[in-house]
Amino acid sequence: MKLTKFAHACVRLEKDGKVLVFDPGTLSETEEALAGADAVLITHEHPDHIDVGAVVDALAGSDTLQLFAPAGVADQLREKAADAGSRIHSVAPGEDFEAAGFAVRSFGGQHAVIHPQIPVVANVGYVVDSNVYHPGDSFVVPDGVEVQTLLVPIHAPWNKVGEVVDFVIGVRASQAFPIHDGLLNETGQGFVEGHVTRIGAKYGTQYRHLSSGDSVEV
Template structure:
């Protein structure tokens, strides 16, 4: 299984036969759309995770792809095969086993509504919480896609999440708002958090991660 990260919160998981795209949002300008997409996972409705024009390009190239998201998202989509999913639900899409967790976006501010958000576990190996630090129940996680910068979080929460999940490998995501200096700082800090739980931390902006 190969994981390729693109800008901000988007990444592609490829098993050599089919692929899954996660969170193709408006801050992802460098996505190389595969021609073997079985499904697209949208964790929540915010534009940095869902760009409908980009999603349409994916579907145009992969008309059989299934878009999986909370009903608050799927109800707004046209021109694609949309499947609403809920927390604690498991579905099979092509070659991929997907399980969903969480339920709510982390709080951004008291005067902003809390929306639905889904974490996703792919093939029992890779977990991504979307815009939250929702735990994947008691699952043993091989690879964690770790959010590292957002108005809804602080770094201490990310470090605590690493300590709770205790994965074997970690790569950073949700980082478009960081300068290069910011990325370097986060990589240093998250790398130390990973070491404490015996995990390997790797930024994969320009390389793929094999699982």
């Protein structure tokens, strides 16, 4: 399976001629990421994880594109893309489903707390093919599955470096790559990634930096 990192939280998976895209948001190259996509997984409603206009256009431009998202996001998209309503699916934690030939299991339930006065929204993380885990904006460790490839939220208003490292230790995937890095400069990213690389290795996780547009086989 080919994994391609796009800016911030957007990742594209390709397998057997099928394409699945995580979180094409406003900080990412959404048009490029969504080109030829067969399925889209949305973790939550924040704009840096879903560019609603771009996703609606993608649904309108394809008769087969399927989209999976928490209920609130799915309902919003059905209103804006009525003709694609049957291809927009609500997802709750603890579900197993197929998306364009990829086996998906959902985890989590809510976004990490940013501040007590900021409402917490629904957040669903996804494990694809018992391999790649995209947690969205949470540090939920998935149960009942051994993650092989972890996508790590490196930086956010809701996390700190120690929590990032503990998340990597908790999941214990064999390899990890960055997401949610759109608000970091090069110096800041290097600082966080240095800790993740060094400490993660002690627990069997090989961390590797990916820039937007980089691809790896997983």
